[in-house]
Amino acid sequence: MSEDFSGRSVTVAGLGVSGVPTAKALHRLGAKVxxxxxxxxxxxxxxxxxxxxxxxxxxxxxxxxLPPGTELVVTTPGWKPSSPLFAAAEAAGVAVWGDVELAWRLRGPNAADWLAITGTNGKTTTVKMLASMLEAAGLRTAAVGNIGVPLVDVVLGDEPYDVLAVELSSYQLHWAPSLRVHSAAVLNLAPDHLDWHGSMEAYAADKGRIYEGNQVACVYNVADPATEDLVREADVVEGCRAIGFTLGTPAPSQLGVVEGLLVDRAFVDDRRQNAQELAAVTDVHPTVPHNIANALAAAALARAYGVEPAAIRQGLLNFRPDAHRIAHVADVAGVAYIDDSKATNTHAAEASLAAYEHIVWIAGGLAKGAEFDDLVAKAAPRLRGVVLIGAERGLIREALERQAPDVPVVDLDRTDEGAMAAAVAAAARLAEEGDTVLLAPACASMDMFTNYNVRGDMFAAAVREMV
Structure with a gap:
């Protein structure tokens, strides 16, 4: 362990999911917390x-x-960089680390390698796909980080991992200056959490920190040039490669799709002439475009770590997505009902809407400062109708009036317990046989629900009630 905390006065900023285990870990290491x-x-x-x-x-x-005598501040992810506590720390010459920085510095001499993933959307799914592939290859691994398993507990635990699949948020990356992982991926970039970062440029810069010091591969999204820009700007270990993933035919040093197959033209001999089949598109569940992209990103990191093609395919077959991520609830009267309550921003909703041909869209909630015109304009040809819920649904209604004036809209002005059932019933009336009723709200849920999980559960319950 490279850091000695015995007798060191450390201030932990924030309780919550990561603050409590961080404080306990520092206390066990002898710090005055x-x-x-x-x-x-x-x-x-x-x-x-x-x-x-x-x-x-x-x-x-x-x-x-700032408590008197503080020698180090360790912050939980939600605290904004503009916090007076951090200004006081800077004035006193006291370093500020995040929980990820602390975990990185606490790794032992035989520590597991880290394969890291960030992006505006798809992080958790991709990290779990990656862990499934690594496990199928016989490696001791776990999906950790920004998905509920504190990294501090993992690195100080007794489990002898070979490699970790690590989800990192922009918050965590902001406070992790010394992080240098084996390989990393940025899945996509879209405006999100700008109130925390201050600007899109600052948000992207924090995401890009994941590439700093990469040893083997920096994985980027060919369809999102901003992710490749971050690779170009990164200072990496000599010999580290830029590896793209695409839903099209891959160029050399890319993974992509050819005739219904996921193929690798990056980690093969003579990549200008050869490609390696990894899996079938139908091995990816659910088989929708943005999830196939997630699978390719996970496969790129697994291949960078030396995982064989058979384990890539088996990992995808073993993987099951978490709830409320493009989850098929039921078919009723020839209409499919899909729960993508996790689509809490416009970027995620856009990907979800692009996956289906004819859609009755249930949307709305807390917009978090988002604008909806681009989203609605892209989705308009697919929309059979829209049902709006939530406190800031008016923003989506106005975008629909501008970009899709002929699409029928049901505006539900209610927030009671029966609101979601009413939304599902209204969507059922708008839908025709062969359509998809899609809950992809493009907004946060806390105006009406405890979280997006509860929102999705209530949607599913309303659909099953119809069945």
């Missing part, structure tokens, strides 16, 4: 009591003041 948290609600008090019982100091209701 103070946790600061802006909120002082029941959940925070419960977490504080747990930590205080272990001998840690917790300060609730004040997340802006």
């Amino acid at each position: 103070t946790v600061v948290n802006g909120s002082d609600d029941d959940r925070a008090r419960s977490q504080a009591a747990e930590l205080e019982a272990l001998g840690l100091t917790v300060r609730l209701g004040d997340g802006e003041t």
